[in-house]
Amino acid sequence: DQQVKQNSPSLSVQEGRISILNCDYTNSMFDYFLWYKKYPAEGPTFLISISSIKDKNEDGRFTVFLNKSAKHLSLHIVPSQPGDSAVYFCAASALIPGAQKLVFGQGTRLTINP
Amino acid sequence: IAGITQAPTSQILAAGRRMTLRCTQDMRHNAMYWYRQDLGLGLRLIHYSNTAGTTGKGEVPDGYSVSRANTDDFPLTLASAVPSQTSVYFCASSSGINSYNEQFFGPGTRLTVL
Numbered sequence: 001d002q003q004v005k006q007n008s009p010s011l012s013v014q015e016g017r018i019s020i021l022n023c024d025y026t027n028s029m030f031d032y033f034l035w036y037k038k039y040p041a042e043g044p045t046f047l048i049s050i051s052s053i054k055d056k057n058e059d060g061r062f063t064v065f066l067n068k069s070a071k072h073l074s075l076h077i078v079p080s081q082p083g084d085s086a087v088y089f090c091a092a093s094a095l096i097p098g099a100q101k102l103v104f105g106q107g108t109r110l111t112i113n114p
Numbered sequence: 115i116a117g118i119t120q121a122p123t124s125q126i127l128a129a130g131r132r133m134t135l136r137c138t139q140d141m142r143h144n145a146m147y148w149y150r151q152d153l154g155l156g157l158r159l160i161h162y163s164n165t166a167g168t169t170g171k172g173e174v175p176d177g178y179s180v181s182r183a184n185t186d187d188f189p190l191t192l193a194s195a196v197p198s199q200t201s202v203y204f205c206a207s208s209s210g211i212n213s214y215n216e217q218f219f220g221p222g223t224r225l226t227v228l
Contacts, residue, residue, distance in 0.1 A: 004156070032213040043118070043204050043219030044157070051214065089156060093213040099145065099164045100211045101172075104156035 003027050004092050006105035014113055019077040021108050023090030026071060030092035034102070035064060035075050038087045047088075048075070080112045116140050118220035120205050126226045127195050135190045135223050137205030145208045146188040147172075147217060148180060150201040157204065163188055164211050195227045 005024045013019045023033075031052045036044035050057040050064045050073065057064050063076045077084055090105040121136045139146065144165045149157040159172030163182040177199060179191045188207075192199055202224050206217040 006156075009154075034216070036219075041221070043206075043221050045219070046216045049214065049216070091157075095211070095213055097170075098168070098211065099162045099170055100208065100213060100215055100217075101159060101162075102147075102157075102217060104149075104158070106154055106156045 002106075004090060004103045004105040006088075006090055006108050008108050009106070010109040010111070012111045012113060013080050015082060016079045019075075019080045019084065019110055019112070021075040021077075021088050021090075021110065023073045023075075023105050024071060025073075025092050025103075027092070027094070027103075028071075030094050030103070032093040033064070033066060033073050034091045034093060035062075036089045036091060036104075038089065038107070044089055077110075082112050082114060085110060085112045118205055118207055118218060120203075120220040120223050122223060123221070124224040124226075126228065127192075129196055129227055130194050133192045133195055133225070135192075135203055135205075135225070137188045137190070137220060138186050139188075139205075139207045139218075139220075140186065141207060141209070141218065142185060143207035143209050143218070144185070145211050145215070146182065147206040147208075148178070148188070148190045149204045149206065150174065150199075151204060151222075152201050160190065160203075195225075197227045199225065200227045201225060 034049040035047040148160040161180040208215040
């Protein structure tokens with residue numbers, strides 16, 4: 001049972017335009033959501049996060065929106081740059097006894113075309 | 115600043131053999147994690163440790179064991195490898211176990227079991 005879903009395996013966007021990556025979750029117990037970016041042959045790196053009590057968090061070109069009623073979040077990148085080409089993972093965070101648990105989506109491969 | 119190192123970078127292993135994947139962090143983080151990444155499934159938690167001397171099971175622990183003798187090292191052992199353990203393995207660490215804590219990932223170990 002996939003608790004966090006990224007339904008678009010890939011996305012192609014023109015340089016300078018907006019990239020929108022989507023993520024859906026099923027468990028209301030998640031209280032923090034994070035986006036990670038991954039380049040080939042490297043580990044994921046943290047990009048931006050949002051608390052479940054907020055509906056928007058912005059950091060430079062990156063903005064994450066959270067719609068709790070729809071159990072949906074999205075990552076907006078504007079303007080998109082060639083260096084943004086990577087796989088993006090959405091992750092939902094919850095506490096399990098004695099630890100933090102991150103549940104990841106399947107990932108979306110973003111390609112920025114010049 | 116190394117962050118998290120993993121060894122080996124890649125390995126081809128015969129089924130039935132024993133293998134230990136190494137993970138070392140120099141950030142003095144208390145919490146450490148092992149994930150496996152498989153196409154279409156994202157990253158899934160195998161085992162975790164919230165402090166030296168303690169470990170716990172994640173989402174897919176069967177066939178794997180871990181130990182945490184000190185803060186810096188968190189090895190993952192496959193006692194008798196099977197082809198379904200072919201995957202990319204990522205070690206991660208975080209300074210705390212709250213929902214908002216960012217996890218830092220190593221570069222990964224690509225393991226092929228034949």
